[in-house]
Amino acid sequence: MDKTIWYLMESSVMLACLYALYVLVLRKETFFMLNRFYLIGIVLFSLIFPFLSFDFNPAPVAKIPIQEISKARTSYYDAFADWTYVQTSTAPIAPSPSLFSEINWIEVALWMLIAVYLIGVVVCLSRTVLTMQWIYGLIRRHSQALFDNIKIVKLKNPMAPFSFLNYVFVHEEMIGTTEFDHILAHERTHVQQLHSLDLIFVQLLAAFFWFNPVIWRLIKSLKTTHEYIADNNILNEGYSLVQYQTLLLRQLISNNSYGLVHNFNLSFIKKRITMMKNKKSGGFGKVKVAGALAFTIVFSLVMIQCNSTTDEAEVDNTGLASSFELPKVQDVGYTKYLGKNYNIIPFNITNSQVYQKSTPTAIKDIESALQKANIQSDDIVLLEINKNQTMGFVREVQDELRRLNQRKILYVSESESGKLIETAILLPPLPGDDRPGVPQLPKIDEEYIAKTGIDILKINLGEDAGKTNQDLVNAMVRKHIEMGSTNYCVSAKFEDDDTYDSYLRNLIYIMEGFDVIYQERASEMFGVNFFELDKNNPTELAQYQAIRKGIPRAISIAEK
Template sequence: MDRFLIYLLESSLILVGFYLLYHLVLRPETFFSLNRFYLITILLVSLIFPLLSFDFGTDELPAVKAPILEVSQARKAYYDAFELWSFDHLSGNVVSEVTSVSIWSGINWWQLSQQVFVVIYLIGVVVCLSRTFWTFRWVFGLIRQYPLQKMDDLTLVKVAYPIAPFSFLKFVFVHEVMIGSTEFDQILAHERTHVHQRHSIDLIIVQLLAAFLWFNPVIWQLIKSLKTTHEYIADNKIMNAGYSLVEYQSLLLRQLISNNSYGLVHNFNLSFIKKRITMMKNQKSGWSGKVKVALAIASTIVFSVLIVQCNSTMDETSIIENESSVASIEAKGVNLPILPDVPFYSYLPSEDAVEITIVEDKITLDDEDVQVVDMALSVAEKITEQGIIILSVDAQQPMKLVRDVQTELRRANRRKVLYLGQTTTGKIMESAMLLPPLPGAPNEHGVKLPEIDAAYIAKHDLHILRVEMGEDRGVTVQQEVYDFVTSEVAEERSNYVVQAKFQDEDSYKSYLQNLAYIQEGFNQIYQERTQSMFGKNFMDLNKEVPEEKEQYNAVRKGIPRAISISEK
């Protein structure tokens, strides 16, 4: 939704800029056919070009590339501002008590305002399209209702009541008593120009497109300008055909019998007759006018190219940022596992983080080789207990070494782990996990974790779902976790554990894929509760916002994300 709103904003701004150029430079000139083409073109450009990206090769032109990069970075900044959300998987599994939730705290005002805008926008689109199709119906109703008369390449529609003459497609609509009058030839010549120039096609296209930018007042001014330009073209054709200027102007004034005007048709007596008469008296634009028009068109073309180039540069920036992460990992010989297509939080980089890479039984800590026995001390020296471990492991790496590394991280109480994987297209994906403390070691509340053996399980009536991480069962794992936790919640139990069991010879790929599905089983429950309680998406809750933090805690109350990495 954010990108759609930004697209509408950018399209509107582009249209405003181009129309302002028309109003200041092109409108006073007598290049009517060019103005007609320009008005239609800038509407198409404003709707299409924000979606296009193409590299025109500006790398060799630093003076051109610099402003493009600045604009691209600015655009990327407000895209990011729209899409920013916090990374909160690493906050742990302890849920605080919520005594009450205000009725207003359940409202995300930003999201609500977006939804209201979209609803109003869609209503406006429907209304505008309905008006256009109503005009179609009205025009073709006249064609069916009144007699027709072929006249050369035109078809006259002889309307029984007084009506201002107008044309639509190949039809010319006139009051039947006017046919054969002294002024009828000039009227017919005028409307014949509209038909031959296919001005109705222009209006059909513009009216349909205008429905999608109806909220922008400039679009309605553009339509008026286009219809005025059509009239200038027809008037100019009449003058060049040898008709008397005085008689033709008098005819325009005599035809002011109706103020009806419809979006898709050309009334012979539109209210801008004064402008038309003035334009008939104007001299043809000379060389100065041609120079101004040339500069305006050149500016439009250059600006259009810059828009597309900025799109390309912004896309490339995002791609380069992601590819640089992938490339840096691949440079270490790591082939990241491909993770399932499920929602993940995006990690916001932190200075309090270290990178651990495991490939072919070799461990590196921030690009320095390290042994398992030294892992706990080395990590403790580099980050605090709140620091994050970014773990990149080759997909085929056996889990024995990974288990040993995670054990040492737990020993050092550096348990916030960000597992890196990738999509099928090579995009980095991140899966967060809070490793449980070692048995006998204190957790974040100072409570020592007991050995969870058969005696402990029986004593505390602990319910356990064991998931074999060496088997690639995909969404089956997610469904098992969902059913298990749901049944526990239905019985108002929270003393349950999903136990991830793996063997030393299992691959890291299987482990990480199954872990992603386990987490998604919990997320599915949280998502359903968030929708039911607050009408929101669970992944959209931002714990940096107090009211959303309360909602987050309320959703997870009594449903801890209890995932245990099983001992041997």
């Protein structure tokens, strides 16, 4: 979503810059064909510009501006991605009884904005379709004649002459008059030069960029340029300037102007008459045009180079190039973390390197990153980890977070159906951590097992046992439910050379062993969906606690 928004914004800004150059330099020049193709060209370039990336060696004087622009673009990408991710990371369900939900008004506002945009697109496209239906309705309802290989539609009611594709629409009483010859000569230019295709193309694009006022100004400029071209051809064919201008004034019988057609009597007739009187652009005009085109080319190359530099920054600084992949996990009952609006700080891990906001961060610098973001021990650390990352480095990162008492973790993965999955886990405190507020957990070893008689199910997270692990956990928990016992624990172990992909997939299967039971109890006890319970609602919170009562999710990640 964020990429689409930035694409629309970047295209709009580029179009505004290039159109401003047209207004300042080219608009008053008489190089009409050049202006026509310039206007269409900048629309096309604005559409493809965000995708272009071409690296060349700029002059040293240009390197600094290019780097600064690239840094600015990278920073707003990061800021927006961080904002959208944090705001959208508080939806469906959490596997912890201490996590609560509330309406995320920023996310609601974002979706409302998208809805308004889509409504605008539909309205604009509908207007274009309705206009075309109206035109073809005129063609079906009126008789036609062929003049110089141009189809003339004879309108019964008085209406300003106009053309569309290879049709010219004229009031039938006008056919055969001297004025008709002028009109036909004018509209023939529109037909032969395919001006209607220009307008159809730009109108369709305008539907997707309707929020940008520049696109609507550009359409008016393009239609004006089309008229200048037709007027110029009329005069070059030897028609009298005075007679032609008089015809334009007499034809002001209608103010109708439709987006896809070329009216013979548009409201900018004064501009057209003025342009007819202007002298042809001379040497100075050619210099201005050459300078404008040169500036356009240089400006475009610089911005493309900024794209390339930004792409390099994204690869070099984040390590999240095409090689970065989230683990693919099974579909589960929950998809995203649900809780209060905790502060959330994201870290990326790939190739045994930690990144925070696209900046490489040493493990020892994680503490300063947390302090800079004002993250408290009750807040959440979100980890996006490359599926191929080995767990030895992940263990080092998590041990540092445990040392900092930053133990609430969200793992990010992708489901087999393509949904984003956020799995919440509470890291255990480091052994021997006697700081106030840090719970003291027993060391589960052979001595502890013998003393307490606890039922231990040992699972190796590096082995792809898949649903077998889920069934083993499920069977053990059901056995203890029948016994009325909670004296059990799943001890999950991983090796340093295991991949994060294997670790997370097996961990989620273990959690599913509990979740299946919780879901069954939710249906039996209250007829509700366990994963949809709103723990901000006192009634549903009580149901949640009743469902889990006597069935703790006892999972222990074994020490190395």
